[in-house]
Amino acid sequence: MASVVSVTRKRQEPAVRLKRLPTLTAPLLRLNGLCPYYTMFPLSFPFDALANSKVDEWVLDPFCGRGTTILAARLRGLPSVGVDSNPVAGAIAAAKLPQVRACEIIALARDILADVRPGPVPATPQGEFWDLAYAPSTLRDICRIRNYLLSQCSTRVEVALRGVMLGILHGPQTQKTPTYLSNQMPRTYSTKPVSAVGYWTKHQMKPPEIDVLAAISRRARFSFKAVPPTTLGKLITGDSRKCNFAQLGAKFSWVITSPPYYGMRTYFPDHWLRNWFVGGPSDVDYRADEQLSHHSEAEFVADLGGVWKKVAEACVPGAKLVCRFGALPSCQKDPRDLFRRSLADADCRWRITTIKDGGTSQHGRRQCDQFGTGKNKPVEEIDVYAILE
Numbered sequence: 001m002a003s004v005v006s007v008t009r010k011r012q013e014p015a016v017r018l019k020r021l022p023t024l025t026a027p028l029l030r031l032n033g034l035c036p037y038y039t040m041f042p043l044s045f046p047f048d049a050l051a052n053s054k055v056d057e058w059v060l061d062p063f064c065g066r067g068t069t070i071l072a073a074r075l076r077g078l079p080s081v082g083v084d085s086n087p088v089a090g091a092i093a094a095a096k097l098p099q100v101r102a103c104e105i106i107a108l109a110r111d112i113l114a115d116v117r118p119g120p121v122p123a124t125p126q127g128e129f130w131d132l133a134y135a136p137s138t139l140r141d142i143c144r145i146r147n148y149l150l151s152q153c154s155t156r157v158e159v160a161l162r163g164v165m166l167g168i169l170h171g172p173q174t175q176k177t178p179t180y181l182s183n184q185m186p187r188t189y190s191t192k193p194v195s196a197v198g199y200w201t202k203h204q205m206k207p208p209e210i211d212v213l214a215a216i217s218r219r220a221r222f223s224f225k226a227v228p229p230t231t232l233g234k235l236i237t238g239d240s241r242k243c244n245f246a247q248l249g250a251k252f253s254w255v256i257t258s259p260p261y262y263g264m265r266t267y268f269p270d271h272w273l274r275n276w277f278v279g280g281p282s283d284v285d286y287r288a289d290e291q292l293s294h295h296s297e298a299e300f301v302a303d304l305g306g307v308w309k310k311v312a313e314a315c316v317p318g319a320k321l322v323c324r325f326g327a328l329p330s331c332q333k334d335p336r337d338l339f340r341r342s343l344a345d346a347d348c349r350w351r352i353t354t355i356k357d358g359g360t361s362q363h364g365r366r367q368c369d370q371f372g373t374g375k376n377k378p379v380e381e382i383d384v385y386a387i388l389e
């Protein structure tokens with residue numbers, strides 16, 4: 001396992017449990033939007049699934065992405081563990097755990113940028129992409145903070161600052177006060193260097209000079225304005241196929257998750273710039289070895305089944321599995337069939353109670369939205385409910 005972040009709450013503190021989700025604009029929910037992530041599910045999905053949870057029941061998400069389930073558990077006052085093999089996902093999800101005030105995040109950033117904490121001035125990455133993506137002073141400040149966080153990122157404030165930086169690293173430029181540090185880019189995924197350079201050159205776009213501390217301050221004040229009370233939590237950056245869930249020191253009553261949809265193998269390359277910030281190379285990382293295998297349907301089903309089996313070993317009898325699942329349109333596979341086979345393959349005690357249609361990308365805001373624009377017919381998402389016998 002690459003890294004573990006834990007947050008503890010004193011046992012005697014009562015867990016605070018929200019009964020209903022406030023409106024999505026409420027300050028309490030802003031933490032959820034700290035940083036976008038490809039194929040995340042809405043907060044209401046895990047939050048509603050946990051409506052009948054009991055105090056102190058543990059929640060597990062073995063494919064936690066940006067930590068939506070972790071935050072839903074926190075809002076319900078429940079302890080949770082999240083696992084994801086993508087370090088970008090792990091870093092965003094970890095920032096959903098700690099109790100931090102915006103002023104603490106800003107103070108740490110100010111210290112790092114003022115060089116109060118000694119350390120060598122880091123080298124900045126070189127090349128056409130980097131020249132056009134960030135103004136020199138902006139890139140220098142990004143690298144200072146990156147360098148600091150790569151050398152130490154274990155306190156709640158450091159973990160939160162890393163989440164803030166990932167959230168503002170790239171995104172669209174606006175006429176108003178800038179939110180993002182980069183030249184024009186999407187916020188949900190990192191454009192590949194060749195396409196980005198081509199676009200900036202064609203449109204004669206120069207990188208904006210951004211005051212990094214001011215941008216951090218704005219985002220920290222927005223996202224950490226009112227964080228929910230902390231619950232026990234652990235975030236593991238690692239491969240769920242190899243994780244020994246039974247040794248995590250908790251017995252889980254809820255598994256709420258969304259594995260990669262069949263055919264979706266680009267989590268690392270689609271987040272390559274954020275991946276660089278958390279220690280990856282300064283170019284696109286096409287690695288997929290820690291992701292579920294998409295080489296063949298059989299391998300995928302076997303990998304997923306292996307995770308269900310290990311997860312079952314760490315759950316109490318009667319535990320509930322709630323899973324949103326689908327397949328990429330280019331694969332045209334039936335997600336129901338893949339999911340049923342993964343459970344059968346695992347030969348474990350999960351019994352499916354309900355499978356609901358989740359709609360396609362053409363029906364409202366779905367997780368598969370971003371896959372529905374090609375020439376292939378969009379594939380339906382499903383919501384699966386199972387119980388451990």
Ligand SMILES: C[S@@+](CC[C@H](N)C(=O)[O-])C[C@H]1O[C@@H](n2cnc3c(N)ncnc32)[C@H](O)[C@@H]1O
Pocket residue numbers: 037038039040041042062063064065066067068069083084085086089238239240241257258259260261267290291292
């Ligand atoms: C559909 S996304 C989960 C999104 C999440 N529900 C959210 O709201 O952000 C699936 C996640 O599974 C992760 N993943 C793929 N293979 C994995 C593995 N072997 N172990 C752990 N995580 C894995 C991917 O990195 C990705 O973040």
